[in-house]
Amino acid sequence: MNYLSVENISKAYGERVLFDSVSFGINKDQKIAFIAKNGSGKTTIMNMINGLDEPDTGQIVMRKDINMAFLSQSNNLQDELTVEENIFASDNEILKVIERYEKALEKPEDEEAYQRAFDDMDRHNAWDFETQFKQILTKLKLEDLKLKVKSMSGGQKKRLSLAIILISKPDLLILDEPTNHLDLEMIEWLEDYFAKENITLFMVTHDRFFLERVCNEIIELDNGKIYQYKGNYSYYLEKKEERLASENSSIDKAQNLFVKELAWMRRQPKARTTKSKSRQDDFYVIKEKAESRRKENVVELEINMERMGSKIIEMVKLHKSFGDNVILDGFTYAFQRGERIGIIGKNGTGKSTFLNILTQTAPPDSGTVTIGETIKIGYYTQSGINPKPGQKVIDIIKEYGEYIPLTKGRIISATQLLERFLFDAKKQYDFVEKLSGGELKRLYLCTVLIQNPNFLILDEPTNDLDIVTLNVLESFLLDFPGCLLVVSHDRYFMDKIVDHLFVFRGQGVIEDFPGNYSDFRSYEDSADVAQKEENKADKKDWKQNNPTGNLTFNEQKEYQKTEKEIKDLEAQKIAIEQLFADGKVADESIAKKANELQNIINKIASKEERWFELSAKMEG
Numbered sequence: 335m336n337y338l339s340v341e342n343i344s345k346a347y348g349e350r351v352l353f354d355s356v357s358f359g360i361n362k363d364q365k366i367a368f369i370a371k372n373g374s375g376k377t378t379i380m381n382m383i384n385g386l387d388e389p390d391t392g393q394i395v396m397r398k399d400i401n402m403a404f405l406s407q408s409n410n411l412q413d414e415l416t417v418e419e420n421i422f423a424s425d426n427e428i429l430k431v432i433e434r435y436e437k438a439l440e441k442p443e444d445e446e447a448y449q450r451a452f453d454d455m456d457r458h459n460a461w462d463f464e465t466q467f468k469q470i471l472t473k474l475k476l477e478d479l480k481l482k483v484k485s486m487s488g489g490q491k492k493r494l495s496l497a498i499i500l501i502s503k504p505d506l507l508i509l510d511e512p513t514n515h516l517d518l519e520m521i522e523w524l525e526d527y528f529a530k531e532n533i534t535l536f537m538v539t540h541d542r543f544f545l546e547r548v549c550n551e552i553i554e555l556d557n558g559k560i561y562q563y564k565g566n567y568s569y570y571l572e573k574k575e576e577r578l579a580s581e582n583s584s585i586d587k588a589q590n591l592f593v594k595e596l597a598w599m600r601r602q603p604k605a606r607t608t609k610s611k612s613r614q615d616d617f618y619v620i621k622e623k624a625e626s627r628r629k630e631n632v633v634e635l636e637i638n639m640e641r642m643g644s645k646i647i648e649m650v651k652l653h654k655s656f657g658d659n660v661i662l663d664g665f666t667y668a669f670q671r672g673e674r675i676g677i678i679g680k681n682g683t684g685k686s687t688f689l690n691i692l693t694q695t696a697p698p699d700s701g702t703v704t705i706g707e708t709i710k711i712g713y714y715t716q717s718g719i720n721p722k723p724g725q726k727v728i729d730i731i732k733e734y735g736e737y738i739p740l741t742k743g744r745i746i747s748a749t750q751l752l753e754r755f756l757f758d759a760k761k762q763y764d765f766v767e768k769l770s771g772g773e774l775k776r777l778y779l780c781t782v783l784i785q786n787p788n789f790l791i792l793d794e795p796t797n798d799l800d801i802v803t804l805n806v807l808e809s810f811l812l813d814f815p816g817c818l819l820v821v822s823h824d825r826y827f828m829d830k831i832v833d834h835l836f837v838f839r840g841q842g843v844i845e846d847f848p849g850n851y852s853d854f855r856s857y858e859d860s861a862d863v864a865q866k867e868e869n870k871a872d873k874k875d876w877k878q879n880n881p882t883g884n885l886t887f888n889e890q891k892e893y894q895k896t897e898k899e900i901k902d903l904e905a906q907k908i909a910i911e912q913l914f915a916d917g918k919v920a921d922e923s924i925a926k927k928a929n930e931l932q933n934i935i936n937k938i939a940s941k942e943e944r945w946f947e948l949s950a951k952m953e954g
Contacts, residue, residue: 335362337400337506337534338383343392345378352378353558355392360506365528365535367545367567370555372772372800376538379555380406380510383536403504405512407771409491411483417494418479421467426502431458432467439894452890467501473523474516475681478905489515489681500527509537513544514797517681518823540801542567542826642671642788645706646817647692652701654684654691655842657915661687662698663842669789669817676828676851677821679838685821686716688838689791692819712787716794719778721766727752728762730777734784755780756803771798779807788816796824825851893948896941903938907931 337360344354352375360366370376381387382394384404396402411420422433431454438444438451455461471477474493483491492515499507513521521544528535528548539545545552545567552563552570561577563570646669654661661684677685690696693713694703705711721730731748746754752762755776769777775798782790790811796804804827811818811831822828828835828851835847835854847854910931913919919927 336360336397337362338394338396338402338536340379340383341393341395343379343382343389343394345375345382345387345390351558353555356555356558356560357392358553358560358562360534360536362505362534363532364551365533365549366537366551366553367549368536368538368553368555369570369801371802372770372776372798374555374558376555377510377770380404380508380538383508400506401502401504402506402508403499403502404508404510405496405499406510407514409495411491411494413484414482416480416482417471417476417486420483420494421479421498421501424498424502428458428460428463429467429501431455431460432464435460435464436898439898442892442895467497470497470500474520477901478908480902480905493520496524503533506534506536509535509539511539511798512537513539513541513823516823518678518825519680521823521825540796540799540804541824542801542804543824545570640710640786640788641708642816643706643708645704646671646673646709647706647789648702648704649692650702650704652691652703653699654687655699658911659684659915660842662691662701662844665701665842665844667846672815672817674818674831674833675820676832676835677819677838678828678835678851678854680840683838683840685838686793688836689713689715689793689819689821693791709789710785710787712782712785712790714779714782714790714792714795716797719766719774719781725766726763727757727766727769727777730766730781731784734781751780751784772800772803775799776803783810789819790814790816791819793821794823795820796822796827825855889948889951893945893952896945896948900938900941900945903934903941907934907938910934 339359340357342355342357344356345352346354356379368376368379378387382389384402384406412423415423418436422429431451435451435455438448442448455464471479474497476490476494476497483494486494496512512524516524521541525544525547535548537549547566549566551565552567554561554563554570554574561574563573565573648668650666652662652665659682677688679685687696691698692703693711694705695713719730728748731752735748737745737747749759749762753759757773757777766774766777775795779795795807799807804824808827808830818831820828820832832850834849835845835851837845837847837854839845847857849857910927913927914931
């Protein structure tokens with residue numbers, strides 16, 4: 335069944351043609367990845383599909399009864415509402431049923447209203463739906479349902495937008511970089527979710543592991559034309575290589591024929607016979623084919639790295655905490671020449687703080703960081719470029735000089751350097767504010783590398799970069815002779831680049847794992863299997879000793895109510911603890927706030943005890 339058809343669409347901005355006569359379709363149960371270079375029209379086509387832009391020619395036709403949802407890079411949340419209120423703002427009827435049930439739980443004394451809500455849950459088979467949507471919120475770390483959107487970080491808002499879309503269960507889901515702002519645990523959960531669910535997907539993502547595991551078709555926009563591949567990322571790489579080889583062979587033949595036909599054209603008299611006129615027309619077709627060789631820009635980054643001495647960077651007995659959140663707890667490490675280290679861990683475990691301490695842009699609570707005299711750090715942060723108003727691309731590079739030293743005593747001009755970073759002569763004089771997100775990241779990466787670092791630190795370098803640029807960056811980093819420290823959620827990138835990992839477990843625990851990300855995942859999975867088998871055996875023994883039945887009607891009410899109360903109390907506890915950590919409690923209020931905190935802790939303990947009793951009875 336066809337859900338959506340893109341029919342002969344084109345788009346141009348002035349003389350710049352993005353694409354022309356592009357057509358493809360999206361059918362039920364397809365999971366399609368849309369691949370293209372930055373600036374070639376990916377976002378434009380995504381916006382057209384979602385009605386946010388219109389093609390110059392052609393049309394996009396969607397089946398009338400299809401429910402489509404779009405996850406964009408910007409959120410469409412209502413800032414004054416809470417997490418819970420934004421979720422229930424959906425038109426989904428089952429969500430309305432769950433909302434009425436959740437409200438009934440808050441007033442257990444109104445048994446008639448609770449009974450109606452309970453019956454509605456049964457009638458709409460909403461119990462499984464409720465369990466699933468709570469699992470989605472838990473996996474995306476959105477457990478404080480009373481938190482207002484205006485108080486959330488950008489990453490939290492992105493995760494809430496994703497959760498709302500998943501919960502609404504649309505027929506067709508359009509995703510623009512769904513893995514941005516997710517930690518590795520969340521990304522892997524989302525992969526499993528998409529791989530198992532019968533859902534139709536059309537997405538833009540640079541996460542090649544995600545492409546490999548989730549997608550069953552890839553559509554590529556390349557030099558304004560559409561190419562379709564019926565397989566995952568590995569299949570796409572194989573078939574694209576075959577296509578390019580075939581195209582280049584065809585062009586080579588055309589060039590040989592062009593030389594012969596050009597000689598013939600020059601010999602012909604001005605008066606043309608019908609036969610010669612036909613051959614003349616054919617000549618121009620051959621000429622166009624012969625001149626169509628792909629202009630593959632190769633970024634050559636043979637930057638002249640300064641020699642490293644014997645002392646690199648030493649970190650000794652470092653401690654760092656934010657209130658109760660321990661980032662470093664006596665961390666000690668001496669970096670060696672040529673080390674290539676990846677940093678992984680859940681969001682909030684202190685990865686960026688660690689990098690800031692290493693680069694001495696943030697102080698530790700105690701301990702020392704000593705940087706060797708010959709070490710020159712290049713630090714690519716998530717903050718990116720902050721251009722001045724009216725600044726052009728070429729101006730950004732010229733701030734570092736007109737010429738950049740390369741190896742073997744050669745130099746390269748700022749203009750030549752930009753060309754190697756895929757900015758053509760025209761693009762170099764564009765205003766920086768006109769660049770796409772990926773182009774801005776590429777320009778920023780250029781400014782870091784041209785400073786000749788020998789210790790390179792990259793904090794999420796792959797976000798917003800297209801797959802072509804990622805391959806180029808990987809090729810450079812594989813040949814980079816200095817030290818490399820990378821924080822990234824891109825598992826494909828990490829596997830190619832790093833030799834060992836710093837695994838941030840939280841609360842100051844940092845493990846040095848000897849291997850790349852896939853090695854680590856295999857190790858963790860084998861440990862998880864062993865633990866699950868042990869838990870399964872324990873649960874079996876526990877069930878045999880606890881042959882209790884299901885909960886009564888009143889106990890079901892109590893169970894749901896207690897669960898909700900525990901979450902509210904936990905949120906209150908965290909808020910007060912944060913006030914103490916930030917030093918925002920006035921001296922005269924310390925005793926009062928401390929008593930309030932202790933009362934909340936006591937209530938949580940009491941309610942958790944009752945919740946466990948009811949849980950045991952429910953699973954018996």
